[in-house]
Amino acid sequence: xxxxxxxxxxxxxxxxxxxxxxxxxxxxxxxxxxxxxxxxxxxxxxxxxxxxxxxxxxxxxxxxxxxxxxxxxxxxxxxxxxxxxxxxxxxxxxxxxxxxxxxxxxxxxxxxxxxxxxxxxxxxxxxxxxxxxxxxxxxxxxxxxxxxxxxxxxxxxxxxxxxxxxxxxxxxxxxxxxxxxxxxxxxxxxxxxxxxxxxxxxxxxxxxxxxxxxxxxxxxxxxxxxxxxxxxxxxxxxxxxxxxxxxxxxxxxxxxxxxxxxxxxxxxxxxxxxxxxxxxxxxxxxxxxxxxxxxxxxxxxxxxxxxxxxxxxxxxxxxxxxxxxxxxxxxxxxxxxxxxxxxxxxxxxxxxxxxxxxxxxxxxxxxxxxxxxxxxxxxxxxxxxxxxxxxxxxxxxxxxxxxxxxxxxxxxxxxxxxxxxxxxxxxxxxxxxxxxxxxxxxxxxxxxxxxxxxxxxxxxxxxxxxxxxxxxxxxxxxxxxxxxxxxxxxxxxxxxxxxxxxxxxxxxxxxxxxxxxxxxxxxxxxxxxxxxxxxxxxxxxxxxxxxxxxxxxxxxxxxxxxxxxxxxxxxxxxxxxxxxxxxxxxxxxxxxxxxxxxxxxxxxxxxxxxxxxxxxxxxxxx
Numbered sequence: 001x002x003x004x005x006x007x008x009x010x011x012x013x014x015x016x017x018x019x020x021x022x023x024x025x026x027x028x029x030x031x032x033x034x035x036x037x038x039x040x041x042x043x044x045x046x047x048x049x050x051x052x053x054x055x056x057x058x059x060x061x062x063x064x065x066x067x068x069x070x071x072x073x074x075x076x077x078x079x080x081x082x083x084x085x086x087x088x089x090x091x092x093x094x095x096x097x098x099x100x101x102x103x104x105x106x107x108x109x110x111x112x113x114x115x116x117x118x119x120x121x122x123x124x125x126x127x128x129x130x131x132x133x134x135x136x137x138x139x140x141x142x143x144x145x146x147x148x149x150x151x152x153x154x155x156x157x158x159x160x161x162x163x164x165x166x167x168x169x170x171x172x173x174x175x176x177x178x179x180x181x182x183x184x185x186x187x188x189x190x191x192x193x194x195x196x197x198x199x200x201x202x203x204x205x206x207x208x209x210x211x212x213x214x215x216x217x218x219x220x221x222x223x224x225x226x227x228x229x230x231x232x233x234x235x236x237x238x239x240x241x242x243x244x245x246x247x248x249x250x251x252x253x254x255x256x257x258x259x260x261x262x263x264x265x266x267x268x269x270x271x272x273x274x275x276x277x278x279x280x281x282x283x284x285x286x287x288x289x290x291x292x293x294x295x296x297x298x299x300x301x302x303x304x305x306x307x308x309x310x311x312x313x314x315x316x317x318x319x320x321x322x323x324x325x326x327x328x329x330x331x332x333x334x335x336x337x338x339x340x341x342x343x344x345x346x347x348x349x350x351x352x353x354x355x356x357x358x359x360x361x362x363x364x365x366x367x368x369x370x371x372x373x374x375x376x377x378x379x380x381x382x383x384x385x386x387x388x389x390x391x392x393x394x395x396x397x398x399x400x401x402x403x404x405x406x407x408x409x410x411x412x413x414x415x416x417x418x419x420x421x422x423x424x425x426x427x428x429x430x431x432x433x434x435x436x437x438x439x440x441x442x443x444x445x446x447x448x449x450x451x452x453x454x455x456x457x458x459x460x461x462x463x464x465x466x467x468x469x470x471x472x473x474x475x476x477x478x479x480x481x482x483x484x485x486x487x488x489x490x491x492x493x494x495x496x497x498x499x500x501x502x503x504x505x506x507x508x509x510x511x512x513x514x515x516x517x518x519x520x521x522x523x524x525x526x527x528x529x530x531x532x533x534x535x536x537x538x539x540x541x542x543x544x545x546x547x548x549x550x551x552x553x554x555x556x557x558x559x560x561x562x563x564x565x566x567x568x569x570x571x572x573x574x575x576x577x578x579x580x581x582x583x584x585x586x587x588x589x590x591x592x593x594x595x596x597x598x599x600x601x602x603x604x605x606x607x608x609x610x611x612x613x614x615x616x617x618x619x620x621x622x
Contacts, residue, residue: 001059002033002077007042009250010220010234017046017053024105026197028057028217029117030077031066032225037084040094057105059115059197060154062098063138067091070479072398085569092559103134103153109243117196118185119149120164120175126189142173153355157199158182158210175514178213186214195235200224204402206233206247209267217539221252225400227354361397362410362428364490367474367506368396373421383420385483391417439499442486447520448482452600457521461513472508540600544617550585558615565614572608
């Protein structure tokens with residue numbers, strides 16, 4: 001999840017892959033974190049160096065729909081790529097790579113490793129999963145059984161009961177599967193254990209065992225999103241299926257010099273009689289099935305370890321009851337004492353950073369929090385219970401945080417377990433000095449970009465109003481303004497929205513938007529030539545429509561067309577390249593006409609046309 005510190009810590013703990021050391025990474029390499037490009041690039045390098053020792057499963061975030069979401073809504077990878085790479089085709093390249101990743105792996109013919117969970121259908125066999133066309137985007141509205149299986153393997157979660165039920169947490173189409181589904185799938189396919197990821201355990205440990213210890217959740221992103229405080233884990237497996245689960249907390253990327261939590265790094269989990277015991281160094285063993293494979297068909301899923309040696313037993317698949325007692329030496333006891341001290345220092349540092357970031361989020365969402373508190377306080381007493389406060393923080397900030405743990409760090413809890421939410425919110429008022437000249441300059445820059453993008457005032461409003469409900473929310477305003485690459489903080493964007501939102505209801509209506517931008521539009525057009533500008537715009541739009549028709553008659557995709565225009569393959573189309581390409585299409589424009597078209601298409605005004613500007617310009621309009 002874009003947390004490079006965790007990936008580096010795993011490699012530090014266990015070593016880089018080599019001929020004797022395999023790695024299987026179980027999806028969700030990008031989104032949410034700040035270093036998604038670094039994480040996926042490092043994994044690609046490892047895969048390229050040792051393709052037969054490094055394996056990558058696909059997760060639900062290796063998908064365009066999630067990548068295009070705002071970071072606060074669980075995505076962020078698209079915006080990170082656009083920010084860090086000049087070439088707009090880089091995101092398409094990452095997307096193509098993701099579509100090559102398998103959606104599950106079988107290890108030692110015993111472990112089934114998948115990012116999300118099991119399909120909702122009954123009687124699913126590995127051969128059925130082999131036949132899924134996974135080299136595409138995960139279908140968000142599955143219809144056919146193969147689509148449902150693909151979707152469920154990316155998105156589903158286990159539950160403690162039996163059967164398949166709808167998931168209320170993750171939204172439409174997502175299901176949860178019970179212990180009977182896990183047992184039936186493993187038995188039918190001669191497998192021993194299901195290993196999945198997809199979510200951190202509610203108790204903030206790095207792993208969770210369910211369904212009679214036949215299902216392991218292994219989550220390898222510690223302090224998820226920088227403010228969860230959870231531990232992470234790695235499962236190591238030997239060729240005879242002896243395993244260990246290592247829990248750890250990666251070094252704080254905001255404070256890399258803080259002491260490493262050595263105790264958690266060395267903590268290994270032992271399973272005995274169906275119960276989990278935490279001990280310094282204890283291992284277990286996974287039983288493989290004695291049943292032969294039902295078919296001699298070559299397995300197309302990749303295996304993450306040699307399969308020449310198994311621990312076989314006539315009993316049903318599960319966890320061995322054998323244990324290994326560990327007697328700690330005096331030196332080990334001393335080392336653990338020192339580790340506890342380091343753990344306390346590291347935990348205090350992490351907690352301080354989490355609280356600081358939570359306060360920033362409260363400032364950014366203060367208006368929404370105020371609205372929520374007022375909606376649950378019909379008698380205007382300005383008091384809520386701590387449980388109601390937790391519900392408000394969860395609903396508004398949408399962060400996977402154990403809020404009750406942080407309530408005393410963020411609010412004053414009164415007797416009888418109440419919080420005065422007015423006093424609470426007044427602590428988080430951001431005072432930003434008003435600079436009218438700065439506001440005017442920013443609004444004019446936004447207007448100029450919209451005008452250059454050939455957007456009328458009505459079209460500009462629709463650009464902001466992404467969900468089409470005829471009003472612009474704070475999230476929509478922030479997302480729209482951020483897309484203009486003005487290098488503004490969220491606080492500055494919120495300040496701009498407050499200027500437009502004259503009735504202070506945290507929403508921008510069409511009238512409020514038009515009242516603010518019609519004068520800005522008028523001033524910008526006057527600066528750029530008034531009626532002459534409108535005439536040039538109409539001429540350019542007509543010519544671009546003609547060019548688009550001629551281009552798309554060749555049945556090429558936008559990417560292929562862009563490559564044909566980009567003669568030197570540097571990711572942009574210069575005026576010379578545009579002139580040559582248009583002549584090839586039969587449009588012998590004069591040099592001045594060509595410069596006019598180039599200037600019109602070049603919204604960013606950097607002297608060249610990138611892929612986004614190219615596709616925006618050449619659209620066929622009926």
